Amino acid sequence: MSGAYNSDDKILVAIDCIIFGFDKESLKILLIKRDFEPQKGHWSLMGGFLKKNETLDQAANRTLLSLTGVQDIYMEQLYAFSEVDRDPVERTLSVSYYALINIEDHNEKLTKKYNAQWFDIADAPSLIFDHDLMLQKAIRRLRRRTAIKPVGFDLLPEKFTMRQLQKLYEAILDKEVDKRNFINKINSLDILIKLNEKDMTSSTKGSFLYKFSQEKYDDKLKNNFYIKL
Amino acid sequence: MSGAYNSDDKILVAIDCIIFGFDKESLKILLIKRDFEPQKGHWSLMGGFLKKNETLDQAANRTLLSLTGVQDIYMEQLYAFSEVDRDPVERTLSVSYYALINIEDHNEKLTKKYNAQWFDIADAPSLIFDHDLMLQKAIRRLRRRTAIKPVGFDLLPEKFTMRQLQKLYEAILDKEVDKRNFINKINSLDILIKLNEKDMTSSTKGSFLYKFSQEKYDDKLKNNFYIKL
DNA sequence: TCAAAAGTGTTGCGTTTACACCCATGT
DNA sequence: ACATGGGTGTAAACGCAACACTTTTGA
Numbered sequence: 247m248s249g250a251y252n253s254d255d256k257i258l259v260a261i262d263c264i265i266f267g268f269d270k271e272s273l274k275i276l277l278i279k280r281d282f283e284p285q286k287g288h289w290s291l292m293g294g295f296l297k298k299n300e301t302l303d304q305a306a307n308r309t310l311l312s313l314t315g316v317q318d319i320y321m322e323q324l325y326a327f328s329e330v331d332r333d334p335v336e337r338t339l340s341v342s343y344y345a346l347i348n349i350e351d352h353n354e355k356l357t358k359k360y361n362a363q364w365f366d367i368a369d370a371p372s373l374i375f376d377h378d379l380m381l382q383k384a385i386r387r388l389r390r391r392t393a394i395k396p397v398g399f400d401l402l403p404e405k406f407t408m409r410q411l412q413k414l415y416e417a418i419l420d421k422e423v424d425k426r427n428f429i430n431k432i433n434s435l436d437i438l439i440k441l442n443e444k445d446m447t448s449s450t451k452g453s454f455l456y457k458f459s460q461e462k463y464d465d466k467l468k469n470n471f472y473i474k475l
Numbered sequence: 476m477s478g479a480y481n482s483d484d485k486i487l488v489a490i491d492c493i494i495f496g497f498d499k500e501s502l503k504i505l506l507i508k509r510d511f512e513p514q515k516g517h518w519s520l521m522g523g524f525l526k527k528n529e530t531l532d533q534a535a536n537r538t539l540l541s542l543t544g545v546q547d548i549y550m551e552q553l554y555a556f557s558e559v560d561r562d563p564v565e566r567t568l569s570v571s572y573y574a575l576i577n578i579e580d581h582n583e584k585l586t587k588k589y590n591a592q593w594f595d596i597a598d599a600p601s602l603i604f605d606h607d608l609m610l611q612k613a614i615r616r617l618r619r620r621t622a623i624k625p626v627g628f629d630l631l632p633e634k635f636t637m638r639q640l641q642k643l644y645e646a647i648l649d650k651e652v653d654k655r656n657f658i659n660k661i662n663s664l665d666i667l668i669k670l671n672e673k674d675m676t677s678s679t680k681g682s683f684l685y686k687f688s689q690e691k692y693d694d695k696l697k698n699n700f701y702i703k704l
Numbered sequence: 705t706c707a708a709a710a711g712t713g714t715t716g717c718g719t720t721t722a723c724a725c726c727c728a729t730g731t
Numbered sequence: 732a733c734a735t736g737g738g739t740g741t742a743a744a745c746g747c748a749a750c751a752c753t754t755t756t757g758a
Contacts, residue, residue, distance in 0.1 A: 251565055255527050256485035259568055298484050298566055302557040326555045326570045328531040336480055337527055339488055339568075341555045409737080426739070427721065449736040450729035474720090638710080655712070656748065678709040679756040703747090 264384035267349040346400035493613035496578040497630040575629035
């Protein structure tokens with residue numbers, strides 16, 4: 247029974263990427279207008295097919311690179327979607343990934359060269375196939391991840407202010423947090439480096455810039471590190 | 476480019492199930508001696524192949540039923556493993572699932588009719604392919620799940636004592652907890668029903684039996700329910 | 705009467721939350 | 732001078748962790 251390697255049951259394996267970005271106020275996802283049938287012209291996640299000689303992680307990175315020109319960003323496998331008729335053309339299994347990117351670093355290429363577009367997660371259009379499901383699952387996962395890993399930093403520029411970080415967490419968790427409590431919490435984690443520079447664009451007084459310290463974080467990892475807001 | 480539905484890249488999709496059980500003292504997994512090549516005779520997770528006309532969930536349930544006679548148990552998709560050479564015979568993607576079953580309810584069938592065997596997770600043999608990896612991931616996931624869902628009850632008989640529940644949590648989390656604190660915690664969750672029966676097998680005094688209340692739990696779900704030990 | 709497991713509360717400590725005012729600067 | 736966002740500390744409430752003795756009953 248289970249010993250059968252039966253070629254009849256071979257199927258296509260797709261990968262679809264939920265790409266999160268952040269632009270000072272809200273959490274966004276990157277979508278493209280699908281340029282082939284079926285559902286040509288509808289909004290879709292970035293997707294592609296797994297090739298025979300690559301892993302899923304490789305396929306996800308390759309797809310992302312080819313569709314957006316972006317590479318070396320945080321990506322994580324999410325879930326395998328397998329409804330028999332999820333793709334009307336052909337039986338396809340899709341493994342979804344989610345990725346976090348810093349919009350500023352990549353924006354021009356994305357929206358010009360490729361016809362991709364950022365949408366606020368609150369008002370994203372409805373997506374093809376089961377992509378809405380994938381998106382919902384990705385958001386839940388991202389929310390949970392923030393409690394375990396300092397994952398948000400991938401969504402910010404290298405240097406950022408406390409307020410930006412706070413806004414990011416508020417956007418991800420979809421709730422407001424008290425500014426003093428937030429700063430106390432983050433400082434107690436001791437994973438940031440306070441720079442001697444200020445960002446003068448947001449206020450007359452200017453606000454200090456910070457950056458994430460991988461070294462400090464690695465130290466903390468040994469002792470059950472977690473962030474809870 | 477990504478529009479290509481290219482048949483050359485069709486591959487087999489396997490599913491492998493990590494089946495957890497609990498026998499009063501320790502957390503166990505169910506393994507079988509593989510009865511076909513490659514690696515015939517080595518210990519393996521329960522596995523099978525996805526058929527063209529079924530979902531992964533269905534395939535996982537079908538496989539479990541056919542290999543163990545067990546059905547209607549808690550199962551959850553874990554992760555898709557995709558190393559190109561993970562199966563030496565043929566390019567295969569494997570989506571792993573983990574399941575929780577109550578050993579007492581199913582034991583005879585499992586170990587007699589099928590040549591399956593329970594192993595303490597602490598001294599399981601090494602497994603074929605990437606199954607050890609799958610097992611590690613499943614254990615981590617199960618540990619984390621206990622904090623979010625009262626998932627452990629699937630591993631116990633319908634009626635159980637507080638001490639059994641405590642031992643289960645200790646086995647899953649691999650740490651000892653204080654009995655009074657544990658009971659206080661569980662009681663404060665208010666998801667159990669205390670029965671007017673005692674289990675007289677474990678002591679002369681006897682200990683009260685409890686059962687899980689789905690209704691109470693569903694009520695709690697509305698307000699960010701979680702268990703932390 | 706003794707052995708073995710069941711059952712039961714309190715206190716201290718640390719973490720989380722709520723909350724309000726002054727500061728620096730450009731206009 | 733004033734408007735705007737930046738920056739700072741404290742007190743109360745709560746949740747978690749540590750801790751020891753009495754009860755029951757079969758052997």
